[in-house]
Amino acid sequence: MTIGDELLYGQVVDTNSAFLGQELAKLGLRVRQITSVSDRADEIVTALDLARQRADVVLMTGGLGPTKDDLTKHVLARYFGTELVLHEPTLHHVEGIFARYNRPMLEVNRQQALVPANCTVLHNALGTAPGMWFEDQGTVFVSMPGVPFEMKGLMTDEVLPKLQHHFQTPAIEHVVVQTVGLGESFLAERIAAWESALPATVKLAYLPYLGGVRLRLTGYDDGQPNLRARMQALLPELYTLLGDHIFAEGEVKLEDAVGRLLTARGLTVGTAESCTGGLLAHRLTSVPGSSRYFQGSIIAYSNDIKMRELGVQASTLEAYGAVSEATVREMAEGLRHHLGVDVALATSGIAGPDGGTPEKPVGTICIAYADAFQTVSRQFSFDRGRQLNVEYTTTLALNLLRLSLPQ
């Protein structure tokens, strides 16, 4: 249960529930339902009543802030028939945080140390609102702050260990295979026979994203040993069917997979970006340790910078335009020489919403890869709005790198 009017108004996207689902799955706990409710006391109570009917544990986030619209703690005290009392260790912790940052402590901050008398307080190392654990007629209720990084810390350090201790759960195993470059229905057609032959206790899900599909096998305990190994044994045939559309197993992103390839080959990389405006470099550098292979980039929005910093020829721009395979090839080659990197990626396109022409409509995208031996370029055409056009272009470029790297 995530609590807050901002979720219902759509002013905040609920990312907490996905994190909770991932972590609970690792313990073999199946999420029965995710519910987002408003900050109204009556709606929180109704949702609690329904949740306890369908689940053994109810995790809540949100509504624990210091401001007037945060009601969760008061609602829970009433729901469990008790009142708020001061929790001294929490008060010391809150005082310590304010002392460390040398900031004056306000009365609303002191009130963060008030908790329902019958809960077990869970220490929130990263913030001022503590977590709260209740047990009531066989159901566990846990309340955590809505701020994602505080909730994640509390969940990892306090809640998951307590849940593991409290529940005895059957095994569920997940095996995830990451693919890129094939749409959902083509993928499904290609692996239809394999899918039909899956054991009854293994379920396949298609999780499409922009540019590819994640395949998730979920195996349920069938009383036989080695569930995970038996699921892994299903994969060789999948590799035969899908070839290099598979780029990784497990929760690995395309930029992680690319980083591993660059690291294994001892190659450095850089980007020359027009339409992607830095997102390609950001994806490459979002990987911890990427400074081992990522050197730098030149973002060249203007033609002037394309010529001066990347050595694109004026005649190329004139003859083919900034959005052309000829231009991105020169951008990639120019970046290699200018920054002295082994491998370069370049992008140029019309991200939109403006700038399209009849010959090159919004969504016309060119990408190039260059290394010491070859330059490879591609042109694409799609339009899913500025943001997705840019995202999709970065996925296409990363995949071009993956497929073009020397063996």
Added chain:
Amino acid sequence: MTIGDELLYGQVVDTNSAFLGQELAKLGLRVRQITSVSDRADEIVTALDLARQRADVVLMTGGLGPTKDDLTKHVLARYFGTELVLHEPTLHHVEGIFARYNRPMLEVNRQQALVPANCTVLHNALGTAPGMWFEDQGTVFVSMPGVPFEMKGLMTDEVLPKLQHHFQTPAIEHVVVQTVGLGESFLAERIAAWESALPATVKLAYLPYLGGVRLRLTGYDDGQPNLRARMQALLPELYTLLGDHIFAEGEVKLEDAVGRLLTARGLTVGTAESCTGGLLAHRLTSVPGSSRYFQGSIIAYSNDIKMRELGVQASTLEAYGAVSEATVREMAEGLRHHLGVDVALATSGIAGPDGGTPEKPVGTICIAYADAFQTVSRQFSFDRGRQLNVEYTTTLALNLLRLSLPQ
């Protein structure tokens, strides 16, 4: 209602609900609850039974794909006591899509044109799965694909106009004020008296994000005219209390506000990025029309590129290190001269998880702003994990630009 095991396992974050909430609020429709359920028929049916008790309209997304785990259409046919029939216009549409992309059409794609006999089919211009509108005992049920860009197109073109026509709703008005640089509790303390004096029909919510807080006033119809104007009249006092912590009204991002300032002053901008790895350029260029003021960037992860491309002195790096105010000042000034832009932003920091030292722990961040008249730099220290450290740094840098631009 969002449908799909991937949501409960946390393998996909539900962004559809936030979009629906935003759009419904504009029509004055209040979202009572958001529910995410699995692909199991019995759980979908239970959730439908509960949803119709609390709401006049139930919007569903997901489970309409061409693969075996997509059950929604079959469940709805049974739930509304009918069977699936072929919808010819949808079949022509699907055939047209495959013809346009010159791809072979599969049997599973043909089945996308099967719909429950008693629904009104809603045309999905952007994909193969149509939307479906049901009316049953006074409740409206709408089923849409889970792919966000298809759902958004259907919602905008088909569902919202039909909802507007179907329901007569009371007025709700939202006024959003964007602030940056003050934490939630400090903000709350500063505006406490103003908040207490708000009319009973106006509710204030604090929506914190990394680096600031959005304030949302929600006004409910009180039978008096000019609700929105009366809410706007509450703002001048807020400006007095918060000064330049307010950067915009409405759903405006910091990068939009910065873009407007640059456009108004006719200035060009570029970035010199180390720890932010391109995200600062990406945020600046995520604004449609940003090519009017954004020229380019140099991402300099290695010290070599910092010296060669940005003119940072070896002696500066040696004396102060790459993460220092001295270095980011030289980066910003170097970028201005190197790319010939009016205004430059620079970042350098230890994003983590590795690379920290006792003097400069992970989360040590330096930023600088340079224009023709001044160079301004700041050092910060925080650690919320690599991704958030990078995001927070870009917010601090954009805000430094906003506050430093010549008047």
